[in-house]
Amino acid sequence: MSESPPKKQVDGHPTQGISVVVPVYRSAPTLVPLIERLTPVLKSAAEPYEVILVEDGGLDGSWQVIEMLAENDAHVRGIRLGRNYGQHNALLCGIRLARYSVIVTLDDDLQHPPEEIPKLLERLNAGFDVVYGAPEREQHSFWRDRASVITKIALQSTMGVETARHVSAFRVFRSALRDAFSAYRSPFVSIDVLLTWSTTRFTHVTVRHDPREIGVSNYTFRKLFNHAMNMVTGFSTVPLQIASLVGFGFTLLGVGLFCYVLARYFINGTSVPGFPFLASIIAIFSGAQLFALGMIGEYLARMHFRSMGRPAYAIAHVLGDPDEHGTVDVGQASYK
Incomplete structure (x- = not known):
């Protein structure tokens, strides 16, 4: 009888797979190439794996693309939110639905190269709980870069860790960390701050940051500034x-x-x-x-x-099978 191949190792222990969470907002043209680039990387990094695409009320046809991808690839799961809640709220939803022991988050615009994921996983093996992919050089506009600086200063004051200067949406962390914020229900969400509730083992690695080839950034200076203010007033005194x-x-x-x-x-x-x-x-x-x-x-x-009890998000539709235990708690709703 042939033996099954050994599972990939993370921190000296076999993983139960990798979950990739991607918040989707008006990015229909980039989703197919994103999955095409993610698939070979994840196949070589872990088995099993899944890609969770959280459609955040963009109303541009992204959901129809997600439906097509989920139908053609069993590893792709789709979540459609009732309206636009924001990137971090969408991430929180996907993180709570992730089934595997390691979670990867990245943007939907292909500026975070999927080929760089092994770098983050390798750094995770060194005993860290959260690894950020810090860009060598950010490919944003002048005002977007200035807003990012304001956001990182706000993160420094709320996270209280040195790595706050290198925070990005391209991150890898252990799914066990989400237990610390499983009861969090505020509509103001910052994933990076929530992760500090359960660990201080943060680090970063330098990764490539590609220029945007399709569409324009949905993050304006005003949105990033508001996000920074929400972080400071929502998570610190x-x-x-x-x-x-x-x-x-x-x-x-x-x-x-x-x-x-x-x-x-x-x-x-x-x-x-x-x-x-x-x-x-x-x-x-x-x-x-x-x-x-x-x-x-x-x-x-x-x-x-x-x-008021305003939820962080509300799920309108889910594509993909729940885990083997049946019902999956998603914070504001559940499905079978």
Whole structure:
């Protein structure tokens, strides 16, 4: 009797396969070449494997392409969300549905070369839990690059790990990490921050980053900036600490000005003259108060959205078989 081939090794232990999660948004032209490039890489890296395509309400025909791919390839699974929830929400959905011990995430635009996945898997073997594919040189527009810098600064403050400077959507991690955020239900999602809830063993490897050949990026400066603000206010108290420091600083300024006014009165016998001086002081202190109130308001808004029970995502349709245990918990819904 012939023996079955040995399973691929990750961290000295046989893997139970690899799940690739791809958030899809208005990328119908790139899906077929993406699967064509992923298939040989995954066949040589692990057995079994799956590719989970999460269609995030793009309404451009991407779902019809996913249906075709799932029909022709049993390794492809499709998830259609009820509307557009955002990249990280779509990733959270796919991550919760992943069936295998190692999860790979990458974008749908072919800028993350599937051929670089073995580099990340090899680094995972060294005992790390999360490995990022840091691009040698990002192929984005000027404003997109500036927004990425803002996002990484926000990540640095919330993740608290050095690797935050090298974070990208091209990542490999162990599926066991998702247990730490299995109960997470907020509509504000950052996969990178959630991963820090269960590990500090992060690292990165340098990978190729190809220029976009089809379509344009759906991430604008405004969207990335909003995502950075959501991360900072949703997963850390840094803004509140800044507001407290601003308030303390202006309190000291106010005491200093009061001492100056008293000293001038006792020394010169006159008060500080002029409406401009008074108006400037009022404007400065009013601005500091509004800044602090704005920070508090951001946190209250997030508490309000969480109290509403607004889901991170809602699944409209699923293609592909569930695992051998039957029902798969997907956070907001389940299917059989």
